[in-house]
Amino acid sequence: MARKLSIRQAINEAIDQEMSRDPRVIMMGEDIVGGHGSEGEIDCWGGALGVTKGLYGKYGDRLLDTPLSESAYVGAAIGAAVCGMRPIAELQFIDFMGVCFDQIYNQAAKFRYMFGGKAQTPVVIRAMIGAGFRAAAQHSQMLTPIFTHIPGLKVVCPSNPYDAKGLLIQAIRDNDPVIFGEHKVLYGIEGEVPEASYAIPFGEANIVRDGDDCTIVTYGMMVHRALEAAALLEKEGIDAEVIDLRTLSPLDMDTILESVERTGRLVCVDEASPRCNIATDISAQVVQAAFAALQAPIMMVTPPHVPVPFSPVLEDIYLPDSTKIAAAVRRTLEGKRH
Amino acid sequence: MARKLSIRQAINEAIDQEMSRDPRVIMMGEDIVGGHGSEGEIDCWGGALGVTKGLYGKYGDRLLDTPLSESAYVGAAIGAAVCGMRPIAELQFIDFMGVCFDQIYNQAAKFRYMFGGKAQTPVVIRAMIGAGFRAAAQHSQMLTPIFTHIPGLKVVCPSNPYDAKGLLIQAIRDNDPVIFGEHKVLYGIEGEVPEASYAIPFGEANIVRDGDDCTIVTYGMMVHRALEAAALLEKEGIDAEVIDLRTLSPLDMDTILESVERTGRLVCVDEASPRCNIATDISAQVVQAAFAALQAPIMMVTPPHVPVPFSPVLEDIYLPDSTKIAAAVRRTLEGKRH
Amino acid sequence: MTSHPLALDPAAILQAYRTMRTIREFEERLHVEFAAGDMPGFVHLYAGEEASAVGIISHLTDADRIASTHRGHGHCIAKGVDVMAMMKEIYGRKGGSCQGKGGSMHIADIDKGMLGANGILGAGAPLACGAALAAKYQGKGAVAINFVGDGASNQGTFLESLNLAAVWNLPIVFVVENNGYAEATSRNYGVAVDSFVDRAAGFGLPGIAVDGTDFFAVHEAAGEVIRRAREGGGPSLMECRMVRFYGHFEGDAQGYRGPGELEDIRANRDCLKHFVAAVTTTGVLGAAALAAVDAEVAALIDRAVIEAKAAPHPVAADLLTDVYVSY
Amino acid sequence: MTSHPLALDPAAILQAYRTMRTIREFEERLHVEFAAGDMPGFVHLYAGEEASAVGIISHLTDADRIASTHRGHGHCIAKGVDVMAMMKEIYGRKGGSCQGKGGSMHIADIDKGMLGANGILGAGAPLACGAALAAKYQGKGAVAINFVGDGASNQGTFLESLNLAAVWNLPIVFVVENNGYAEATSRNYGVAVDSFVDRAAGFGLPGIAVDGTDFFAVHEAAGEVIRRAREGGGPSLMECRMVRFYGHFEGDAQGYRGPGELEDIRANRDCLKHFVAAVTTTGVLGAAALAAVDAEVAALIDRAVIEAKAAPHPVAADLLTDVYVSY
Ligand SMILES: Cc1ncc(C[n+]2csc(CCOP(=O)(O)OP(=O)(O)O)c2C)c(N)n1
Ligand SMILES: Cc1ncc(C[n+]2csc(CCOP(=O)(O)OP(=O)(O)O)c2C)c(N)n1
Numbered sequence A, B: 001m002a003r004k005l006s007i008r009q010a011i012n013e014a015i016d017q018e019m020s021r022d023p024r025v026i027m028m029g030e031d032i033v034g035g036h037g038s039e040g041e042i043d044c045w046g047g048a049l050g051v052t053k054g055l056y057g058k059y060g061d062r063l064l065d066t067p068l069s070e071s072a073y074v075g076a077a078i079g080a081a082v083c084g085m086r087p088i089a090e091l092q093f094i095d096f097m098g099v100c101f102d103q104i105y106n107q108a109a110k111f112r113y114m115f116g117g118k119a120q121t122p123v124v125i126r127a128m129i130g131a132g133f134r135a136a137a138q139h140s141q142m143l144t145p146i147f148t149h150i151p152g153l154k155v156v157c158p159s160n161p162y163d164a165k166g167l168l169i170q171a172i173r174d175n176d177p178v179i180f181g182e183h184k185v186l187y188g189i190e191g192e193v194p195e196a197s198y199a200i201p202f203g204e205a206n207i208v209r210d211g212d213d214c215t216i217v218t219y220g221m222m223v224h225r226a227l228e229a230a231a232l233l234e235k236e237g238i239d240a241e242v243i244d245l246r247t248l249s250p251l252d253m254d255t256i257l258e259s260v261e262r263t264g265r266l267v268c269v270d271e272a273s274p275r276c277n278i279a280t281d282i283s284a285q286v287v288q289a290a291f292a293a294l295q296a297p298i299m300m301v302t303p304p305h306v307p308v309p310f311s312p313v314l315e316d317i318y319l320p321d322s323t324k325i326a327a328a329v330r331r332t333l334e335g336k337r338h
Numbered sequence C, D: 001m002t003s004h005p006l007a008l009d010p011a012a013i014l015q016a017y018r019t020m021r022t023i024r025e026f027e028e029r030l031h032v033e034f035a036a037g038d039m040p041g042f043v044h045l046y047a048g049e050e051a052s053a054v055g056i057i058s059h060l061t062d063a064d065r066i067a068s069t070h071r072g073h074g075h076c077i078a079k080g081v082d083v084m085a086m087m088k089e090i091y092g093r094k095g096g097s098c099q100g101k102g103g104s105m106h107i108a109d110i111d112k113g114m115l116g117a118n119g120i121l122g123a124g125a126p127l128a129c130g131a132a133l134a135a136k137y138q139g140k141g142a143v144a145i146n147f148v149g150d151g152a153s154n155q156g157t158f159l160e161s162l163n164l165a166a167v168w169n170l171p172i173v174f175v176v177e178n179n180g181y182a183e184a185t186s187r188n189y190g191v192a193v194d195s196f197v198d199r200a201a202g203f204g205l206p207g208i209a210v211d212g213t214d215f216f217a218v219h220e221a222a223g224e225v226i227r228r229a230r231e232g233g234g235p236s237l238m239e240c241r242m243v244r245f246y247g248h249f250e251g252d253a254q255g256y257r258g259p260g261e262l263e264d265i266r267a268n269r270d271c272l273k274h275f276v277a278a279v280t281t282t283g284v285l286g287a288a289a290l291a292a293v294d295a296e297v298a299a300l301i302d303r304a305v306i307e308a309k310a311a312p313h314p315v316a317a318d319l320l321t322d323v324y325v326s327y
């Protein structure tokens, strides 16, 4: 095997396989096809970064380009989901959630509960997340904590092509609303991806590196930075375990706790803004559930409490990197001999 | 003195005094006056719960009723703020932020940073928060963690009439965008409020009860529940300190840390949904900064990860109460003699 | 313009009357019970507006979907949601339409094609577009209706939906229920255009305005736009000009009303009175038949209140269920 | 309909030419520099659309405010934002309009009345309403302009703002810059109504559509609606029908264009060509005067690029400043 795909290709393949398997799967978004109404080529874009290119040729009007009206079309995806379809809505950048958030958090997320269990809303909202693209304050946010905060939503952030395919297939088959965050800086990274269809269950974190000295928990692009940090630390004889959460809601606390019980040390890395984020969430849950196991303060590595700057120099300082992560790990090991 | 006002009256007085002091202060919202365009009485409502009633008579067209278009009028308040006014926008229920969030978090919150420090956005967004009003899933949320997460916003939640007046006056005079959360269940509670104008600085928590055994940190309606819990615990010889945060952003970590250094124990109470909330935020910051001082796990008391139910019976179980808070405090004291 | 009552068959007319009367009785009873004090939460009554819900929804089957508003009881009843379950819901009880978890503002019944009352103004419009889109793919000629208030029609979600429906040529009808007020503010203040038909035109949608106190006018106009939608002719907007008999919500002192306004609308713009006059004058239905319905409905609502008050409350375990299908 | 070039004084005409030429030169240079590879981020070029920005903004003073779009360079230059600082900003350098923190999509200069380019479609409309509202209270006859793309005009924020401006009778002009595309999708697909003037009517706003490649037509129409706004006559909407010369953003292969489309618009719908033809035919300006401006502008942009590339980057400490006025 050893077939390699980029995350971009893995996502395209997941949508392709699910659309071919299930006629209820439809997709909508801005220029996910491109070229409608003009005299040029149809499917000339396939989304702003080309992720859905080629699907229109196979599935035609099951891919719907939309007017620039996120509330209307994301809401329409949600409404269609309640009525028996399985829509995927593409919100180009997660940063645009501000113009359609009500449909997501007051409608999709709450239907089932408000209606006493009678509704199902199997909608997937795909969106680009994250910084590092020099896209500035309104096109670089994570916002993952906001969606994770909302009961009724599921939140998924793959870090590699294998997970991207399996988690997206699960998201499409899932019967609850799913926010699927695709880190724009990771689209190009490659990895082995089986051709056959497979789903990765939600709520199962992935231990991407074993280690006994300290646990590093993170997701998305930061998984790669954490692995770099672990490689740095290894040279110093420090053996860090790296956990890739894969889904933020549901959250696999079992895997985290089991690791922390073993290492006694935890570093939470989050690319999201620092207040009320995923790092604070996990830190607080661990300290409540496994206080006795902790041998050192839980350290958080996050950007500062500022918007994402445009300047590439500042953006690079803004983002957590392997140096900062490694320093946090060392801090948890202060006073400890290896 | 000993003049007593309700929170409702204290808020009205704060707006009144600031409008009279500064002609740049204007206010807009849905039915904050009421009666426009009809043949009845003008100012018949003064807001959905009557908080602004009477101001129209004094300030006329500086109070603007709006069409039911939160994006447009909240955004207009923000635009006017950048242009030299000091607008107060009333978003009836914080739950409606979903239809206007972009203007708040991508515009108001980020202008100053994105524009390299050249803009000021002195806007106040007042909104009702919280559960207990039998108002169900779409009219009972806190959402405070979402605003606290966003760099560039300030977040304020008074728990009593004195603070409501002083914090709102500060909010109006403040040069940054402020989210001002008014707990709808607290409007009626009374307390002493000086007639003269005064501002309470942001970022200064209030120790509403001294104690040496355990620190309880909270804000808004939960301050009252925490005090009830402290009263219960007192009978058992447990002396809890209760800290009312007053502002969530900025956050007075100094006061919290100082207290925890003394008590060695912390309970974070938050009416917001449990994931990535204020409780996790404070817990995580404390464990990072004051691990050595902690003698017990930090406990969090929050609602479960579910939307706010309508049924009064369920809503009462949903909300943290003194029993649950007291139990959490006891848990931090397990194994300790008093 | 108005179709003559004789154009409808008597059974259908009697059924329409029964539904309108049920809504009226339901709402008037809530008004009384709310004042008595043991009804929790916000309650927005639909009384006075019955001709709109019934005139439009009587063209639909369970396969057609509607998305409603905060003032949703009338739409629910017209769409066939069980009245007994609705009453229990409003009292927050088990056995309510939403097991007591939703309350007045969130009554829904997906199987009946009722996608929910909604506490967020304008939020139903995108959802109804989604229902219409689903209908298109499902290919069985179903339609979707979105009800929206005159005030809520200023929400961006609603306005975006008009364009989306036109661009995708969706089988949907947007119904602006123009009762003259948004809370305490007149429609004349909040909406800067004379007619919602003009607004529809600005989005490329055909529009029609009707006297929403005249069941037969509403029924006829709705028949036309719904038929067009079913046949693939695309979306339209319909404005029903009507009145609400009570305050914005229960407890509203209604100081915004002009002198004599309430008496006037009760006397002259009562859709049920108009209906009765029309059917009795033409002799389609006799007073006895109507009285029989009245009695039947009164008994039903009475029973609903009694059962609702006696119904069990949800229990602690219910708090945690129904959040996710799986988690 | 189009005002004759002779109706404007020659100094004003020369100034308009200089501004349009500056925008064109700025954008064409960015196109080249972007391709060279060391320009960070997303860049949306305004080339081809200059007559709109300049025709409208030349009626304004610094006291008047504008809210712009993601395609904001032209609006900035027309509003008097320093070109040297803009170029530095686009390169993310200190001394840039936003000290390198904003970039192409967030250039602003509040003192000049430029409230910012904006990365969020439609977001400028409420902000411009706020500027117009402030102007009303401040009582000095200032106006606000909101520029919006044809595609972005489908955003709820924009649509709500039309009604709000009408209800509050704000001194504002909404300018729909209809360049025929929203990203890769034709305006004919995304907007279901023929003319934005019709949409304005649906909100009770007077509207006017002009040939946005004709500076003089834009200038005249804008003069009228801006005067009306200044005098308390309320809001209007103006549609400028125009073309963009480059892709949606730099790097766009533009597969959606029809065969020969780009050549055609360059040849026949170039607002600068039209301008030159109009002023030279009528003899208002001579070829030499124009050439002198061209040379001057070319030198300016050259200098801007050189200085921008040489300018220092922000330093670590800058990361944490400018979030709050106080915290
Ligand atoms: C987004 C949003 N904004 C404000 C409200 C508060 N609110 C509830 S009903 C209402 C008035 C609605 O008026 P209209 O649409 O005319 O409907 P009516 O009440 O007359 O049936 C308002 C402002 C809300 N529920 N949602
Ligand atoms: C709310 C929001 N949705 C989507 C986008 C992505 N986006 C940026 S520009 C653009 C197309 C805009 O088209 P138009 O308004 O016609 O302006 P033009 O680019 O033609 O100047 C899109 C979809 C965005 N920036 N903001």
Ligand SMILES: [Mg+2]
Pocket: C149, C150, C151, C177, C178, C179, C180, C181, C182, C183
């Ligand atoms: Mg109304």
Ligand SMILES: [Mg+2]
Pocket: D149, D150, D151, D177, D178, D179, D180, D181, D182, D183
């Ligand atoms: Mg365009």
